[in-house]
Amino acid sequence: MGWRIKVEPRDLRDLLKRFKNPANYGVIENADIVLEETDYSCGDKLRMFFKLEGKRIMDVKFTSEACLFCNASASLLADLVKGKTVEEALNVKEEDLLRLFNTDSKSPRYRCIVLPLRVLKKAFQGL
Amino acid sequence: MPLDPYTVREDFPILKRVINGKSLVYFNNAATTQKPIQVVEAIKDYYYNYNSDVLRSVNTLSSQATDLYMKARRKIAGFIGAGEDEVIFTRNTTEGLNMVAEALSGRIRIGSVVVTSIMEHHSNLLPWRRIVARKGGRLTIVGMNRDFTIDMDMVEKSLEEGCEILTTLHISNVLGTVNPVRELSKLAHKHGCLFILDAAQSVPHMPFNVKEVDPDATAFSGHKMLGPTGIGVLYVKRNILEEVEPFLLGGGMVKTVTLETQVYEDIPFRFEAGTPNIEGVIGLAAAVDYLHKIGLENIAEHESKLVKHLLEGLDRSIVEIYGPGEADKYAGLLSFNVKGVHPHDVAQFLDADGIMIRSGALCAEPLVNALGASAVARVSFYLYNTLEEVDRFNESLKKIRLLV
Ligand SMILES: Cc1ncc(COP(=O)(O)O)c(C=O)c1O
Helix, strand or coil: CCCCCCCCHHHHHHHHHHHCCCCCECCCCCCCEEEEEECCCCCCEEEEEEEEECCEEEEEEEEEECCHHHHHHHHHHHHHHCCCEHHHHHCCCHHHHHHHCCCCCCCCCHHHHHHHHHHHHHHHCCC | CCCCHHHHHCCCHHHHCEECCEECEECECCCCCCCCHHHHHHHHHHHHHHCCCCCCCCCHHHHHHHHHHHHHHHHHHHHCCCCHHHEEEECCHHHHHHHHHHHHHHHCCCCCEEEEECCCCHHHCHHHHHHHHHHCCEEEEECECCCCCECHHHHHHHHHCCCCEEEEECECCCCCCECCHHHHHHHHHHCCCEEEEECCCCCCCCCCCHHHHCCCEEEEEHHHCCCCCCCEEEEECHHHHHHCCCCCCCCCCEEEECCCCEEECCCCHHHCCCCCCHHHHHHHHHHHHHHHHHCHHHHHHHHHHHHHHHHHHCCCCCEEECCCCCHHHCCCEEEEEECCCCHHHHHHHHHCCCEECEEECCCCHHHHHHCCCCCEEEEECCCCCCHHHHHHHHHHHHHHHHCC
């Protein structure tokens, strides 16, 4: 049985180095939308802050009690959608995030990686 | 004779698997255990040769299936020293605990007190919280002693103030510590209070007899003791079973039905409406046979050897260990955190070496938070684990220094 994902300790180390103090971590004081979600299966807790101007996303930040993968994914997602419209952000797919980690939905870290996207989609629902 | 895990392993084909290029080390036994050939074969034999309805039809196949089913029930009841009419089959511990809470809800009135502990798995907290909320009662949650077992002084104080039900777990699925269940049941009964026990982590790992422990009800899961998923056991004392209402109504639980009324079946069948999980019961009986053959004493002893070895090898400069910290205070599991690394990342790191552990809040969030953590990593052993595997774990964990 060939599971594709295999994260070597070395990769983890690189990830940790890059995301120990992840970009976009923090609070937006006058955010337009703040949403927190906990993943029931892993317990990762993620809060995301969005600053909008009309339909354009001006800033995204997050705080968390979460693992490296969730933090890294939130940080990357924030970069990805900043400056985009809400509609464009809603078009980001799980696969887009998973690809950044060189993995797919069979990864043991699948839930950690897609949690930020779930928060974002919920935040923008009905906008 | 002490247990030889290498002989035992021959019965568990899955342990030969290679994961991420390494031979599998399965250290997640508190979540669920692997199944020996004997259990899988028993289920296969049932389906190939005896599959039928049970306790209903007058034909040879059904009689043979019923005979197998009833023998299995007797064996499983005997395993915990219960009468065969005191054992109800459920899906798992969670269902068992929910069923007792509902069944005993008649005893909860405005102001009634149910006492539980901070150590509980969510499945022994939420059902009681809902019942007391619905009935206008109160839930008292007692804390822990410094040795990470339930605070007996606080239990006694709560019982003296008047209480209907005391409910706790036997072995903590987070801490691995063992609560003094005999004292707890004596204390409860002295104060005219029922004692309900979550035995999910004890029945699979140590000798357990309801006559000695004397709980009024106790629940455990087949899948945590080499049996299949979807089968659990709820033991309830005969006199209580006789007095409570059945949960589900329908086929298999009535003697006669007219257009106006019905007469319920005797216990325990009154509580097992519908076609039962026959393969589950037969598989669990095979698991019980297997555990008997090895001996529960031997399993407990083997696991404490593994815990001792694990503790000796853990590097305390990077690892924070939860619980008492002395090997003889743990049953076969232990939780820890690596300083500065999230437990999911620890789990992933070990996974790369073929080692499967559990990380997270372990369905016991209040306890994990009380330990000052939001998540932990957990190692949990069973009869097929070896000292060599513990060495592999300790070696792998040492490499995590690269991360911190
Ligand atoms: C102490 C304890 N209680 C209850 C449960 C629930 O068991 P199950 O998921 O089989 O219902 C578990 C296991 O997860 C447990 O460790």
